[in-house]
Amino acid sequence: xxxxGEPVGPVxxxxxxxxxxxxxxxxxxxxxxxxxxxxFDVLVGDVGRERQLCNPAxxxxxxxxxxxxxxxxxxxxxxxxxxxxxxxxTIRNRFGEQTVRxxxxxxxxxLCVQAEAHLAGDDADDVTLDERGxxxxxxxx
Numbered sequence: 001x002x003x004x005g006e007p008v009g010p011v012x013x014x015x016x017x018x019x020x021x022x023x024x025x026x027x028x029x030x031x032x033x034x035x036x037x038x039x040f041d042v043l044v045g046d047v048g049r050e051r052q053l054c055n056p057a058x059x060x061x062x063x064x065x066x067x068x069x070x071x072x073x074x075x076x077x078x079x080x081x082x083x084x085x086x087x088x089x090t091i092r093n094r095f096g097e098q099t100v101r102x103x104x105x106x107x108x109x110x111l112c113v114q115a116e117a118h119l120a121g122d123d124a125d126d127v128t129l130d131e132r133g134x135x136x137x138x139x140x141x
Contacts, residue, residue, distance in 0.1 A: 012065025
């Protein structure tokens, strides 16, 4: 099984930041019983608090392929769900080729979904992209 050869869909490179809910703002409310399916497994789990925000990134001055941001959340399988441990996998990308193994029984999983993010105080409708594909706003232009 090979992943990372040719991109599937428009998702480009991303740099991820650890995030937490800002003090004084409403906390994320757990979403129970979400059914999630990927090429390895189908499971039902609870989507918990935010973990990361992943911004589109330019590596070595390459253009940003897709301005889509990703918001990543803690994913906890329901207690009666037994997550599958996928077989070893070979990853190929701009950094080379690497064979990885999945950690059996690793309880920590993450679910990343497409998102739209803007700086606090900026109007989301005023955000535009610069010549490299990075977001700009009236405050930063």
